[in-house]
Amino acid sequence: MAAKFELIKKYILEKIESGEWQENAPVPSENKLAEEFSVSRMTARRALEELSQKDILVRTKGSGTYVASLKSQGSMFEIRDIADEIKERGHEYSATVIELGEIDAIAATAIALDVKIGAQVHHSVIVHNENGKPVQVEERFVNPEMAPDYLGQDYTEISPHEYLSQVAPLTEARHTIEAISSTQQVCDWLKLVKEEPCLQLIRRTSSKQGVVCFARIIYPGSSYRLSGQLTFPDN
Amino acid sequence: MAAKFELIKKYILEKIESGEWQENAPVPSENKLAEEFSVSRMTARRALEELSQKDILVRTKGSGTYVASLKSQGSMFEIRDIADEIKERGHEYSATVIELGEIDAIAATAIALDVKIGAQVHHSVIVHNENGKPVQVEERFVNPEMAPDYLGQDYTEISPHEYLSQVAPLTEARHTIEAISSTQQVCDWLKLVKEEPCLQLIRRTSSKQGVVCFARIIYPGSSYRLSGQLTFPDN
DNA sequence: ATTTAAAAGTTGTATATACATCTTTATTGT
């Protein structure tokens, strides 16, 4: 039989995963959880404390416990939102939607998304511009079952990453990074006059319900960098 | 005044950082710590438990608490040890030491290592081979104060990473990845016949005592990949 | 010597309690 505090953790995680408790939503207090689950306060506390140490919850003395900002989750090795980064630099950000529609999944896509070959999947190609100049291209294949409204969004306003985070919070992502030479297609998208080494980041995102998204993000290697941080105990 | 359990955590971390307690070393039991620090068992337990959740300690019911394998630390976004990876594939691994000595720190190196410009720092260039073919070059600048014996190691036997992990465990690393075109020097080292897009990973490693190492690791982008994983709560 | 059984040691879970510290809300006085 599972431990009591694990059941409470599970309960909270489910609320967050389902989207019922969004970012910054208040979580029941130690005493409330203790009463609802018929456990002592210390047991309820343990559940909250452990989730807080995993940065899923944020606790404030005197105030309460809240769902953490999900962006802080992935930040260990998340590409900082390109829009934020550009704006922070004081430059103008814009996005160009090159493609947004459905396509048949070829074998590689089907495997990555865990759907049948030939199945219709959502597909988008978006170019991010800094001061009007393209600096990053982002191609995504999205499992329609996980995000049925994917095609209905305005991606000049909200980034796909942002939207998908709302639809499927608490996801796990696997990344692969490689250096490639820009293909003709990439040269077109990024308006490169010649071939250039590029960073290609492939990201496969899944939640407990299944694979959400398969993304290919390409930077011209010379102009942009991807930074990751391996943190370690503060003390 | 700091909380009692924080003092115990600090005590344990210092033992590990100093190297006094190595990998898999036994850590005093809850009861022993409770007695030594004159606290209740629950307080000592809290210190051990929190360090265990950060993967610094490993606890086994009935047996005891031990210092975790440090390699599991960085594994979230550590480049898997190239030697291991090659051996796992059933291929032959070898390393070629191209350079091993001292050099004057130029400005960029000095800043990265937090030493004075012109100071002598340890320097190594090592090429890793798979079945005799070079697949990765690794250039390192090492702060001599942190690892005085760096030059005395046999890097065909032990990897610099492995050695440095012993000298300075519990480090924090910052990574930057970019795509570059191979320079002539890199072409020489990797025996590339023509320019090729490469992944360049720059890693700056520091412990609490200071900056340990500044490393530049270059892969031919087409043949090798760097994989990272963003994990998320198991439940 | 080998096996078996008991004991001791260690971590895991759970509870009840006490008090500290901070925040938010409600009350009261002007």
Place this chain on the structure above:
DNA sequence: ACAATAAAGATGTATATACAACTTTTAAAT
């Protein structure tokens, strides 16, 4: 209406206790 104060509510730290479950060591029996 405003400000000051009090009360209530929340998290933070610490302790003492009890028992469960597992491992290692010790002791005993064969």
